[in-house]
Ligand SMILES: Nc1ncnc2c1ncn2[C@@H]1O[C@H](COP(=O)(O)OP(=O)(O)OP(=O)(O)O)[C@@H](O)[C@H]1O
């Protein structure tokens with residue numbers, strides 16, 4: 001093995017022994033040596049030391065044991081080996097419990113010393129490999145990160161940071177696409193539970209029977225079709241987080257079963273009678289108004305208070321417009337890398353256009369637009385015109401539809417719809433023209449006065465005037 005880039009510090013006040021060790025080590029490692037406590041700390045402060053070999057008896061008041069404790073405290077990664085002329089088993093055991101890697105008697109057996117070092121380095125390498133593999137996994141499962149630059153989002157992230165290691169349930173609410181799942185993942189992957197599983201279950205997408213067996217598992221023969229034992233999500237998530245998505249859509253029976261497991265931290269599989277204990281932190285999410293559901297008698301009040309100890313409410317994107325520029329940048333860089341493109345920026349007009357949109361599909365919709373435009377764009381700068389061809393226009397199709405029952409004639413209906421569209425079209429052109437009203441009026445082929453009247457009529461936000 002090549003150790004030439006590793007550094008060893010030898011501390012022994014008997015010069016003869018120190019030189020012997022030094023000469024032997026010199027052939028393989030970078031070597032520093034001293035006979036004194038203070039000098040040893042100075043060397044360790046100045047150079048990166050991988051391995052320290054310390055004699056227990058030193059000149060002066062401080063011993064090699066004091067030095068060992070100080071070094072481990074300051075440099076927990078350092079491999080420290082102690083040597084002594086007069087050892088006993090009790091001391092050896094006690095020191096190794098405190099983190100010494102070996103305890104050798106003089107005269108030092110060089111082969112054993114090298115063997116210990118090789119073993120420690122191997123373990124360290126494995127640990128590092130493990131760490132980097134874990135980071136890879138986290139990157140794979142959490143590739144989009146969690147963008148939070150604006151005041152509102154920073155407040156939410158800070159709140160999440162404060163409670164992410166507390167054993168209390170968190171309920172995340174917000175419209176579709178606002179990032180409820182991504183926030184749950186942020187909590188998991190930055191919490192003390194990050195090395196344990198993050199398990200997701202969507203409570204709305206499946207029938208009650210299936211949901212119960214997904215959550216708790218089932219025994220063989222529990223019901224027709226249960227040909228094997230199934231491990232439930234609660235058990236799979238042991239030690240980690242279980243993310244119950246769309247909790248507002250659970251049936252009454254499922255709510256009762258969930259309440260029981262939250263209260264007792266234990267459950268039985270469907271068709272089984274053995275009690276299984278788990279340590280699972282439950283995160284829930286919903287885009288429904290749970291409080292309203294409680295008032296309507298559709299959601300159990302006791303469960304509501306159990307899961308809702310802390311509520312993190314994600315605002316819709318239209319209420320955190322200051323985030324949009326950061327999100328554009330974030331997704332631009334992700335898709336640039338994914339498609340090996342070199343889109344360097346979005347023009348000011350393109351950015352303004354994106355900021356001015358109402359984003360009914362929230363961040364998911366913005367992300368899709370950037371994905372498409374980065375993939376298709378052929379210039380290094382994305383222009384407002386490039387966006388016009390993208391699915392951005394899709395959002396105009398998803399405008400809230402008027403309540404047709406309110407109208408008495410076709411003409412009234414058509415007027416109501418076109419008013420909505422007129423407002424959207426004006427907003428769009430204003431943003432495209434960088435909020436220059438003359439240019440927008442020209443593009444729309446109306447005079448400035450007409451445009452101004454309409455801006456006032458529809459109460460359009462003029463974000464920026466030039
Ligand atoms: N703050 C954020 N930073 C980076 N990406 C985000 C952020 N918020 C949302 N996203 C991205 O937007 C998309 C939608 O987010 P997510 O699935 O978490 O939304 P949701 O609130 O769970 O939506 P739904 O209610 O429809 O399930 C995801 O691809 C996610 O990566």
Ligand SMILES: [Mg+2]
Pocket residue numbers: 180181245
């Ligand atoms: Mg979701």
